[in-house]
Amino acid sequence: MAKILAVDDSASMRSMVAFTLRGAGHDVDEADNGQAALDTARGTKFDLVLADVNMPVMDGISMVREMRTMAGYSGVPILMLTTESNPEKKMEGKAAGATGWLVKPFDPDQLLATVARVLG
Amino acid sequence: MSKVDLAQFHKAFHEESLDGLDAMEQALLALDEGADDPELINVVFRAAHSIKGGAATFGFTDVAAFTHVAENLMDEVRSGRRPMEKAVVELLLRSGDTVRDMLALSMAGQPAATAESQALLAELSAMVSGGGAATPAAAKAAAPAESIEGWDIAFRPFDYLLKTGNDPARMFRELGALGPLRVECDAGKLPALADMDASSSYLGWTLHLDAGAKRAAVEGVFDWVDGDCDLTLTPRIAAPVAAAPVAAPAAPAAPRAVRDVATNSEASSVRVGIEKIDTLINLVGELVITQSMLSQFQDGVDASQLEMLRHGLAQLGRHTRELQESVMSIRMLPISTVFNRFPRLVRDLAQKLDKKVVLDLRGETTELDKTVLEKIGDPLVHLVRNAIDHGLEVPAKRLAAGKGDTGTLRMEAFHRGGSIVVEVADDGAGLNRDAIVAKAVQRGIIASGDGMSDDAVADLIFEAGFSTAAATTDLSGRGVGMDVVRRNVMDLGGTVGIRSTQGSGTTFTITLPLTLAIIDGLTAAVGEETYIVPLVSIVESVQVKPDAVRSVVGGGELFRFRDQWLPIVRLFDVFGCDGRRRAIDEGIVIVVEGEGTRIGLFVDELIGQQQAVVKSLEANYRRVVGISGATILADGSVALIADVTGLVRMQGRRKAA
Numbered sequence: 001m002a003k004i005l006a007v008d009d010s011a012s013m014r015s016m017v018a019f020t021l022r023g024a025g026h027d028v029d030e031a032d033n034g035q036a037a038l039d040t041a042r043g044t045k046f047d048l049v050l051a052d053v054n055m056p057v058m059d060g061i062s063m064v065r066e067m068r069t070m071a072g073y074s075g076v077p078i079l080m081l082t083t084e085s086n087p088e089k090k091m092e093g094k095a096a097g098a099t100g101w102l103v104k105p106f107d108p109d110q111l112l113a114t115v116a117r118v119l120g
Numbered sequence: 121m122s123k124v125d126l127a128q129f130h131k132a133f134h135e136e137s138l139d140g141l142d143a144m145e146q147a148l149l150a151l152d153e154g155a156d157d158p159e160l161i162n163v164v165f166r167a168a169h170s171i172k173g174g175a176a177t178f179g180f181t182d183v184a185a186f187t188h189v190a191e192n193l194m195d196e197v198r199s200g201r202r203p204m205e206k207a208v209v210e211l212l213l214r215s216g217d218t219v220r221d222m223l224a225l226s227m228a229g230q231p232a233a234t235a236e237s238q239a240l241l242a243e244l245s246a247m248v249s250g251g252g253a254a255t256p257a258a259a260k261a262a263a264p265a266e267s268i269e270g271w272d273i274a275f276r277p278f279d280y281l282l283k284t285g286n287d288p289a290r291m292f293r294e295l296g297a298l299g300p301l302r303v304e305c306d307a308g309k310l311p312a313l314a315d316m317d318a319s320s321s322y323l324g325w326t327l328h329l330d331a332g333a334k335r336a337a338v339e340g341v342f343d344w345v346d347g348d349c350d351l352t353l354t355p356r357i358a359a360p361v362a363a364a365p366v367a368a369p370a371a372p373a374a375p376r377a378v379r380d381v382a383t384n385s386e387a388s389s390v391r392v393g394i395e396k397i398d399t400l401i402n403l404v405g406e407l408v409i410t411q412s413m414l415s416q417f418q419d420g421v422d423a424s425q426l427e428m429l430r431h432g433l434a435q436l437g438r439h440t441r442e443l444q445e446s447v448m449s450i451r452m453l454p455i456s457t458v459f460n461r462f463p464r465l466v467r468d469l470a471q472k473l474d475k476k477v478v479l480d481l482r483g484e485t486t487e488l489d490k491t492v493l494e495k496i497g498d499p500l501v502h503l504v505r506n507a508i509d510h511g512l513e514v515p516a517k518r519l520a521a522g523k524g525d526t527g528t529l530r531m532e533a534f535h536r537g538g539s540i541v542v543e544v545a546d547d548g549a550g551l552n553r554d555a556i557v558a559k560a561v562q563r564g565i566i567a568s569g570d571g572m573s574d575d576a577v578a579d580l581i582f583e584a585g586f587s588t589a590a591a592t593t594d595l596s597g598r599g600v601g602m603d604v605v606r607r608n609v610m611d612l613g614g615t616v617g618i619r620s621t622q623g624s625g626t627t628f629t630i631t632l633p634l635t636l637a638i639i640d641g642l643t644a645a646v647g648e649e650t651y652i653v654p655l656v657s658i659v660e661s662v663q664v665k666p667d668a669v670r671s672v673v674g675g676g677e678l679f680r681f682r683d684q685w686l687p688i689v690r691l692f693d694v695f696g697c698d699g700r701r702r703a704i705d706e707g708i709v710i711v712v713e714g715e716g717t718r719i720g721l722f723v724d725e726l727i728g729q730q731q732a733v734v735k736s737l738e739a740n741y742r743r744v745v746g747i748s749g750a751t752i753l754a755d756g757s758v759a760l761i762a763d764v765t766g767l768v769r770m771q772g773r774r775k776a777a
Contacts, residue, residue, distance in 0.1 A: 009166075009170065010133075010136055010170045010173065010174055011132050011136050012129045012130075012132040012133035012136055012174055012178070013170075013173065013174055013177060015129055015132060016124070016126065016129045016177065016178075019124060019128075019129075020124050023123075023124060054165070054166050054169050054170070055166075056162075056163075056166065068283070074283050074319055075282050075283055075284075075285055075287075075319060076285055077285035077286075078285055083169065083172060083173045083176070091347070094284070094344075094347065094348070097283065097284055097285075098284065098285075099284050099285030099286050099344060100285075100286070100343070100344030101344070104173045104176060104177060105173065105176035105177040105184070106177065107126075107177075108124040108126075117290065117294065118285075118290065120287075120289070120290060120293060
């Protein structure tokens with residue numbers, strides 16, 4: 001069981017991710033934008049962060065960049081949930097310090113497989 | 121593997137998509153008016169982007185395909201490759217409407233792609249540079265079958281790799297899952313311990329995978345670290361065998377989303393602010409405390425405790441009232457949810473009619489009952505259409521009348537007493553008194569307009585079948601008349617009034633009850649029964665002398681009320697109970713008005729005025745003509761609530777028979 005932070009401004013996507021991961025026994029916190037995610041991550045240490053790219057207030061890329069400078073978050077896996085299958089967006093996320101990505105649309109099985117891949 | 125039913129998220133997706141579309145429309149309208157704010161463009165982009173992502177995830181492929189192209193268009197604007205010009209705004213506004221329709225179809229379990237949406241999709245695709253419609257990544261050309269028996273992989277991460285959260289151990293694990301793996305480590309670049317940074321990576325590896333895995337599978341292991349390491353993949357090719365012919369892929373069948381229609385319930389929901397819930401929980405907590413305090417009196421009270429009991433009961437009363445208010449407030453939503461659609465409507469209408477109109481929305485945070493909100497939209501749309509179509513003049517006419525060329529349409533909501541008032545006011549030409557009088561005389565509604573006040577004349581437009589449109593435009597003549605507006609508002613327990621000054625404008629005033637769940641009523645006794653008559657319908661209660669009553673052919677009775685003869689409806693007759701009083705001057709006649717018609721309800725006596733919590737009769741028994749619901753009185757007995765409109769209609773039928 002891992003502690004996972006799900007970040008997405010879409011409530012339906014967020015609940016789908018959270019519901020699926022909780023069903024697999026993980027402990028999931030939610031945030032609806034990058035800034036809220038940073039605030040949450042300051043108080044709690046997460047084993048994995050899943051973040052949407054396009055969000056109001058603070059987007060996912062800025063969030064990763066910021067999070068990598070936070071104590072304890074240097075090597076924590078952060079996956080971008082991106083609908084941009086074009087390489088630029090993935091590279092932008094990587095350049096900011098993201099571990100990898102999961103391209104939307106994904107189904108619960110693909111989500112669990114990717115999470116298992118990161119968590120081992 | 122997992123058994124997550126995606127249908128459970130459909131409703132949330134639908135609701136947030138509608139919110140996104142609303143935000144998108146508002147942003148587009150602001151951009152259309154010349155606002156220059158990159159965040160507005162982002163809002164539009166994000167709406168299209170989120171809906172596309174959600175639609176694809178939850179299996180609404182038609183919606184996803186459509187929004188994908190809209191998103192591409194917005195991406196061009198966002199990245200500065202295309203100016204946000206009128207044509208783009210126009211197209212995106214229409215796209216928003218179409219997506220709304222497509223979502224509704226999807227939620228109903230129907231295919232969302234319609235001829236209309238396909239046509240608009242073609243327009244969108246044509247606009248997006250290159251004209252490329254949404255084409256999923258082209259199927260990779262089938263690679264010639266390689267006969268690979270293993271892989272030699274040289275892998276040296278750059279020193280920062282670990283900081284990205286990627287762990288070489290994960291890659292070894294994944295390669296190991298593809299087949300037997302041998303690992304050789306190259307520690308040649310390992311620095312002296314003192315110079316070592318624990319979060320840097322110094323090692324390199326040579327990996328031998330002794331299995332004929334596909335190239336894509338091996339590359340997939342390293343996809344996230346592409347560019348963060350030196351990586352060489354060398355296949356070990358076995359002696360070639362006869363290449364298996366690659367079957368040409370058949371044309372893919374049209375994607376068919378599987379939708380669970382059965383779970384798509386029609387029940388509507390309310391999203392409630394968390395602070396409202398917290399208040400509720402607090403109040404319930406206090407109620408529990410009060411209850412436990414009062415429960416100590418259940419075995420009797422002695423005189424010394426009387427003060428405490430009184431205090432407890434007062435507290436109970438206060439908490440109950442607060443709880444009631446707080447629960448009612450859950451059903452309350454800001455009127456902005458209805459007002460939001462008007463900037464778009466006003467813009468489209470003004471454009472169509474070559475008029476200049478500024479919409480002035482006020483009091484958007486005023487809260488109304490959800491049921492009222494849902495039903496007030498149509499009457500408001502009609503009033504707004506009327507105001508722009510008939511009220512506001514074209515610029516030339518305005519200038520000739522000494523006014524600015526731009527007309528103002530004000531929509532305002534505010535509280536007045538226990539009601540909500542919504543006003544729709546224009547500074548147009550006002551009503552044409554002579555035309556209205558002429559029309560009303562022609563229709564036989566009045567004999568002559570002499571001596572009628574302006575307000576009384578204005579009121580005539582609410583009469584059934586009345587229309588003042590000199591010429592039938594595209595906008596008028598297809599909807600409902602003002603009589604329907606009045607009926608809709610009255611069905612909500614409200615009233616609609618009009619003030620008009622020739623040459624300077626017209627104001628419609630809709631007065632609505634705060635909620636439909638509680639009504640203010642007059643309780644009246646009829647024999648052993650108690651009836652409640654809604655206060656909004658009551659004109660006056662009078663005692664009628666026998667000589668003011670006339671019998672008419674067919675068994676009806678009329679009585680003289682001011683200048684009119686009104687029919688008398690004896691409630692004990694209608695509802696079949698025993699009235700104690702038969703003589704007209706022993707009881708009371710309550711003059712009520714429904715759909716513009718007045719009748720007198722004869723009851724034994726008036727008991728008083730009270731708030732009644734409306735309980736549905738239909739849900740508990742069945743529909744009864746003339747009764748709109750029931751309520752529980754303080755003594756626990758049931759009182760029926762008179763449906764004034766129903767009674768008026770009933771009386772009308774009797775007269776006609």
